[in-house]
Amino acid sequence: MRVLLTIQYLGTRFHGWQKQPGKVTIQQTLEDAIFKALGEECQTFASGRTDAGVHAWGQCVHFDTSTKIKAESLAYAINRFLPTDISILKSQEVSPEFNARFDVVKKCYEYSFYASNISLPLLDAQFARVRPDFDYTKATKAVKHFLGEHDFEGFCSAGKQTKTTVRTIYNIELQDLGDNKYKLVVCGNGFLYNMVRIIAGTIIEVGYGRIDPNKIPEIINSKNRSRAGKTAQACGLALKKVEYK
């Protein structure tokens, strides 16, 4: 049967999702736990890769197994062999045609950060730190320009090839959490390599006054990576939710 797992992880000590020789990755750690629990070598397929240091509240992963254990019980069976920074929240049987990567219709990310000239140990695991002169009111003016369908070629790091760099942002919101903490929530039909971190980095630079928010449409249209902001730190990013048909 084909099984869909919803998993949560703290990405801090991992070299991202994707298996790589000699590196501790989430995919390798998960496949090792599945092998220990089921005695089967199963290949896992995630909704998408997450980079080194990036977290997930609900990453979705499918794999095929011939186990006799009920799909709903697999979460408990496999969790016993996972380290404390990865946890399977849910396991369910899906149709053999289901694909955790290609069937995605919507993905939501959160980018969390705080503005301070001093680092805050109780936030650092899941928040990026930005300069204390970050201005929320300025930054919010940039946000709406990312909404809708755009060619995000300029908001993409080199290294991965995709057929098209056109993506649709369904929803984007910069929340003020109080105490100089902020959260950027972005949902879309898909994201290019580092796209959320480059959007976050650009909005943060608008908050510094370095980028004019009215220039965002022009920066997007330029398709020029060097016109967008820096790629924001990995630790602030979390894959919140993946939705399927």
Added chain:
Amino acid sequence: MRVLLTIQYLGTRFHGWQKQPGKVTIQQTLEDAIFKALGEECQTFASGRTDAGVHAWGQCVHFDTSTKIKAESLAYAINRFLPTDISILKSQEVSPEFNARFDVVKKCYEYSFYASNISLPLLDAQFARVRPDFDYTKATKAVKHFLGEHDFEGFCSAGKQTKTTVRTIYNIELQDLGDNKYKLVVCGNGFLYNMVRIIAGTIIEVGYGRIDPNKIPEIINSKNRSRAGKTAQACGLALKKVEYK
């Protein structure tokens, strides 16, 4: 001069505040950093000890120094020598009579927890996990009984001696943070050893239906440790704020 530091720490890897031979503690780590920054061996005095695994958003600590560095700049000077899980938020000169422990007029703690049968890696550093049958509505009925002045002898672990076990709770509130996350906020004129964790543990057992909330006054008056709930896990506790005259 006498200096007051406001410090934040993630308590996870520390054996609490207090110096102990052969153990990694916050006090020892801080005194080592002060020595590296100022070349002076300074003894530090906190508002109170925190236990192993307990966090602080704003612990207060005083020490005496003959340094020529301005008090306001000491935070930056010492932070350079602190690990990433301890940070000095503020440093200021105080009168030579000021005492970070004896001058406290109010302390606030937060106890954070979530109800789930599966552990959540993105919460585990700063939230305790409780059983999924925890009922918030039941638990809130226990809270008001702790308000005011009581003899908390039964809400205290053995091991520390104090003149009196009478303490006043100024404010106590159980907040529903959504997604089965909860936060107990407790402010008082002082707290006995493990007192907040035993109050939290008792309220959690009320939420399980194991303790009748109407019995709380009787349990307090019994001064019998075995009638209160279990001491809740250290990782959920954080010293939020310390107030002085």
